[in-house]
Amino acid sequence: MPEPSQTNRVAEICQAHAGREGALLPILHAVQAEFGHVPSETLPLLAKALAVTVAEVQGVVSFYHDFRAAPAGRHVLKICRAEACQAMGAVALAEAAKARLGVDWHGTSAGGVTLEPVFCLGLCAAAPALMLNGVLAARVDVARLGEMLAEAGA
Amino acid sequence: MKIYVPADALARALGADAVAAALAAAAAARGLVVQILRNGSRGMAWLEPLVEVETPEGRLAFGPFSGADAGALFDAPEAHPKALGLTEEVPFLKRQTRLTFARVGVIDPLDLADYEAEGGLAGLRRALAMRPEAVVAEVADSGLRGRGGAGFPTGIKWRTVAAAPGPQKYIVCNADEGDSGSFADRMLIEGDPFALIEGMAIAGLAVGADKGFVYIRSEYPDAIAVLGRALALARGAGLLGASVLGSGRGFDIELRVGAGSYVCGEETALLNSIEGKRGTVRAKPPLPAIEGLWGKPTVVNNVLSLATVPIILARGAGYYRDFGIGRSRGTMPLQLAGNVRFGGLFEVPFGLTLGEIVNDIGGGTASGRPVKAVQVGGPLGAWFPPALFDTPFGYEEFAAAGGLIGHAGLVVVDESADMLALARFAMEFCAVESCGKCTPCRIGSVRGVETLDRIAAGDGTAVPLLRDLCETMRLGSLCALGGFAPYPVLSALDHFPQDFARAREAAE
Incomplete structure (x- = not known):
């Protein structure tokens, strides 16, 4: 069962999107922005608000890479894996990140950094690119990545 | 003194915000009054952050700029180590034919008056004075084809939706630009969002749709923010709403954000995603033009297709059609990416050869090693070896060579690639x-x-x-x-x- 405060907040989010056609994705984005993930306890609330089955909501949540079933670490590092970044050393950059953090893709380090792959940030003319806690960086080498993690306290 | 510092995501990812702050601080320390404007990017990635200073002769460019370069810009601009001369004379820009990207990097993206002063809204005003069928015919006559990759004639798609029965129709803009090597949609939205809004409004008037959606990927936070503000400004100025520019005809646009799924760039998966479903692909037929969003007739067009519509209406179909080769009419914003010396956006009429694009414009690899291959059209595009560099850039020409132009992103790799x-x-x-x-x-x-x-x-x-x-x-x-x-x-x-x-x- 969801906590009462959680129930109230989810109800408010659904209310804010009431009358909007096809509102599930905007609602899920709002729920994740609120709680840092999409808590499984909230799925029945969303299903009821949108008059769909819990299975349908679960299906949508699990389809999209952005939606998390559990909270991420304090920091989220997304490194581009796509071809343009590969052409400029993204594979080595990702390997260095994994080694430094001691995790594989989707893992969270002891220091609280969640490492995610991303397929293109649209900075392909200044590759390789990454996003740390929502901030984009381009032409990143291993040394710069280390500085960025240190600056973030990660 | 007017100074331009791009707020484009790529420029910011290379430190443009710090540059803007350093310029403001350096000016203040010298007691100078300066106006720092945040424009879009000129599309020369190796020169970003590219700072421009307005002069009576034109804008002077400086780049790649860092905070340490700020003081010298005020003390000795002529002798500045990053000086590039007049922006318009930089060869990479001078060689281009900018139609879709005419205003990107030039104007303040969120200043509607600036937009109008540089030719904006002329297309919409003309469209409002025409019968809807004539607007569709103008787009069809221009030869414009879908810039998202499939290359389907835009005018025929519009005609199908216009002819489809039903009181509710939609315009959907596909801004789910997930292809590696592609960033033109992002740059256009960040640098000239009103062009997209104007193009969608023209599409709505032409086919009889009063509602549009822009579906933009979550990996583009800057573009999402800029477009959201542009939509609010457009509504406030009467460009969108119940009576577009006082015409009595309504059109509005809703922004939807994706959630990290590449396949949602496929038009039917995108429609499902807007409907709040899993982004699974629908079998075709029925075409979205007949049964699209919520089963209603729907135009689904790429950002660049829609943003090109205003200039076609403003200058006429013939003006646009006269550029290009064969059945590839007009211009294409090429995106040079990966291991390339001069990466960025280069808008040019169709017809350059792949070799001219990669070697002459792109300057070969960034690493200085020989080019091994170029992937054209995203992760689903073919790798072209130098032996095929005589292939002219056009839809049919690339298909004949066993590839596709897609969204015109080009990813260069050097000989070290496996x-x-x-x-x-x-x-x-x-x-x-x-x-x-x-x-x-x-x-x-x-x-x-x-x-x-x-x-x-x-x-x-x-x-x-x-x-x-x-x-x-x-x-x-x-x-x-x-x-x-x-x-x-x-x-x-x-x-x-x-x-x-x-x-x-x-x-x-």
């Missing part, structure tokens, strides 16, 4: 992003990774199996994800067989 690894990546990417609806894509991509691993381990007998699998995926997949994933795989195999034989030869 084409087997890149072929494997194409299959892995397809497996990660498959919507799961059809078997050739869902299962085939996984089997493709396994088969390529066998080849990498020296099993040459797996090569015919890989070809057979690619044939099944190509012919049997429901959409371009599974259907085109064989392009990078087979082109790598055909043009670089040595990369697929290394382990076998080592064993022998």
Whole structure:
């Protein structure tokens, strides 16, 4: 069962999107922005608000890479894996990140950094690119990545 | 003194915000009053952050700029170490024909008066004075084809939606630009969002739709923010709403944000996603033009297609159609990416050869090593070796050479690239992003990774199996994800067989 405060907040989010056609994705984005993930306890609330089955909501949540079933670490590092970044050393950059953090893709380090792959940030003319806690960086080498993690306290 | 510092995501990712702050601080320390405007990017990535200073002769460019360069800009601008001269005279810009991107990097993206002063709204005003059928005919006559990759004639799509019965129709803008090497949609939205809004409004008036959606990927936070503000400004100025520019005809646009799914760039998956469903692909027919969003007739167009409509209406179909070659009319914003010396956006009429694009414009590789291959059209596009560099840039010309132009993103790799690894990546990417609806894509991509691993381990007998699998995926997949994933795989195999034989030869 969801906590009462959680129930109230989810109800408010659904209310804010009431009358909007096809509102599930905007609602899920709002729920994740609120709680840092999409808590499984909230799925029945969303299903009821949108008059769909819990299975349908679960299906949508699990389809999209952005939606998390559990909270991420304090920091989220997304490194581009796509071809343009590969052409400029993204594979080595990702390997260095994994080694430094001691995790594989989707893992969270002891220091609280969640490492995610991303397929293109649209900075392909200044590759390789990454996003740390929502901030984009381009032409990143291993040394710069280390500085960025240190600056973030990660 | 007016200074331009781009707020484009790429410029910001290279420190443009710190540059703007340093310029403000340096000016204040000298007691100078300056106006720092945040424009879009001129599209020369190797010069970003590119700072411009307005002068009576034109804008002077300085780049790549860092905070340490700020003081000298005020003390001795003529002798500045980063001085590039007049922006318009920089060869990379001077050689372009900017129609779709005419205002990007020039104007303040969120200043509607600036937009209008540079030719904005002329197309919409003309469209409002025309019958809707005439607007559709103008777009059809221009020869504009879908810039998202499929190349379907935009005018025919509009005509189909206009003729479809029903009181409710939609305009959907596909801004789910997920192809590696592509960033034109992002740059356009960040640098000239009103062009997209104007193009969508014209489309709505032409086909009888009063509602539009822009579906933009979550990986583009800056573009989302800029477009959200532009939509609010457009509503406030009467460009959107119940009476577009006082015409009595209504059109409004809603912004929707994706959630990290590549396949949602496929138009029917995108429609499902807007409807709040899993982004699975729909079988066609019915075409979205007949049964699209919530089953209603829907125009689904790429950002660049829609943002090109205003200039076609403003200057006339013939003006646009006179550029280009064969059935590829007008201009294409090329995007040079990956291991390339001069990366960025280069808008030019169709018809340059691939070699001219990569070597003359792009300047070859950034690493200085020989070019090994160029992937054209995103992760589902073919790898072109230098032997095919005489291929002219056009839809039919690239198809005839075994590839596609897609969204005109070009990813250059140098001789250190392992084409087997890149072929494997194409299959892995397809497996990660498959919507799961059809078997050739869902299962085939996984089997493709396994088969390529066998080849990498020296099993040459797996090569015919890989070809057979690619044939099944190509012919049997429901959409371009599974259907085109064989392009990078087979082109790598055909043009670089040595990369697929290394382990076998080592064993022998």
